[in-house]
Amino acid sequence: MFMSFVTIDTASKIPKYKQIISSIEEAIASEELRIGDQVPSLNSIKDQHSLSRDTVLLAFNDLRTRGIIQSVVGKGYYVASTNIQLNEKVFLLFDELNSFKEDLYYSFLDNLGDKIQVDIFFHHFNPDVFNQLIESNLGQYTYYVIMPANLQDVIMSIERLPQEKVFILDQTTPELSAFPSVYQNFSRNVYEGLKISLALIRKYKSITIVFSREKQPLGILKGLQEFCEESGISYSVENTFDDEKFEVGELYFLLDERSLIQVIKKIKEAGLVIGMEVGVISYNDSLLKEMVEGGITTISTDFSFMGKRLAEMILNKERLQIENPNQLVIRNSL
16 A cells, blocks of 8 residues: 555656655645555665665655654554645746736736745746756756747757656647647637738738747748738748838738837838738737727737646646637727
8 A cells, every 4th residue: 555655756856765755745635644544664665666774764754853754663654744835846937028928927826826836937048048947957846837939959858857747838849749738829820810800901912020930939920821822912021120111001910019119110200000001910919009009909819818727737737738718809000
């Protein structure tokens, strides 16, 4: 009966005595062990997992010092208290912080509750930083929530983490399909949003998108290309609008608020009317986009829901791939 309570991952960087502690604490938390129940003996754990006696004794002494177990001479160790704190911690790795990610972050915290500590880190689309953060935090957290973005050469780092403790957020790939996730289907979201808007889009000659392959989801570009090819609408992909000449009949697809503000400024300087002479669509909704220029049309996911659903998956130990809901909001800019 006892052996199922203690699990040891020999590949983990978590010290083995801490794994013993965690196993017994988790058995108590799940009520597999109750007050008065006997815990696995020191020798049985030692023999079952090929550990030294000192390693097991270190774990038992920690549990006994905290009053969780007590020894009975000649009989063994018994559960003395169920008043334990598992000190669960989440390693949360974002690509960057913006207003949308803030909504996600605070929703995640609110729904996770105050009994689990969350430490947030940022890789800023730098694979070296990403890999270093994973490496330096191996074995330090109960759960790892990873936002890999478009980064290449990071799969091996993610696979070094215990699979049952990893959750993928926002963007996922076939290589990461073994991990539970809450993700955006960027290509489908963009394609379907533009398809719904086709009648309004037809009044423009072509679509121009400002796109960074290093930072922005490739699915957005794929969805735009599929829509334009199917609809017979011409499009162009630009890295920046610095040299762009704004002309009547152009529809601009903008993926970040900085580009949005710059383009609106230049359109106004050119004396053009947004929603009539030129069009604007943006990705991800915000209060700014609701208010500026009578409202900017957006294709947007629900970041608050994403944070809420992620928290529920961790609390309920769900291992699912969940596509986050998305919606089109048509406003005056189209």
